[in-house]
Amino acid sequence: MTENFREALFTAQDDYPADKLADHRMEQYKLYLEMADRISSRRQTANSYFLTLNTVLLSLVSYLSLGTEQKKWYWLVAIAGIVLSYMWYRLIRSYKNLNSAKFKVIHEIEAKLPMAPYDAEWEAIGRGKAPELYLPFTHVEIYVPWVFITLHAAVVLQCIPWDKVLALSTKT
Numbered sequence: 001m002t003e004n005f006r007e008a009l010f011t012a013q014d015d016y017p018a019d020k021l022a023d024h025r026m027e028q029y030k031l032y033l034e035m036a037d038r039i040s041s042r043r044q045t046a047n048s049y050f051l052t053l054n055t056v057l058l059s060l061v062s063y064l065s066l067g068t069e070q071k072k073w074y075w076l077v078a079i080a081g082i083v084l085s086y087m088w089y090r091l092i093r094s095y096k097n098l099n100s101a102k103f104k105v106i107h108e109i110e111a112k113l114p115m116a117p118y119d120a121e122w123e124a125i126g127r128g129k130a131p132e133l134y135l136p137f138t139h140v141e142i143y144v145p146w147v148f149i150t151l152h153a154a155v156v157l158q159c160i161p162w163d164k165v166l167a168l169s170t171k172t
Helices: 005-009 018-064 074-110 117-124 137-141 144-159 162-171
Strands: none
Touching: 005 074, 018 074, 018 144, 074 117, 074 137, 074 144
């Protein structure tokens, strides 16, 4: 994130009525915190959605494979799972970046307020540099889509007719 956000954050305050500035700043801060919380809720909803989709896809492949050796279309379901999982991974990264930006702005707003609870909390957990104090959720959640990508890739690999591939390779 560029450091220009500070300029954008505190624009046109020179002309702002001094008697209203503190109250309006506090109201905007409260609204901004609420929006940050909503982003986190949307992130959790997105994670639940993608987790459910991947679980359904893997369950479908497992259910359909009962009693049959024919895996004609499983690769297509698995490719869809890989694509969905990669989209999930990209979405997690996007939410991480958005949350990081939001908290930079929150810390900057707090610098103009009498108290800075989020900045103090961030300091108390070592500003994210001490894993024994704090391990960001993103550091864990970012691996979940890759677990599903691996599972879907295993299904794709199972669908490859390896005997025919090996037969072609030995003919040359």
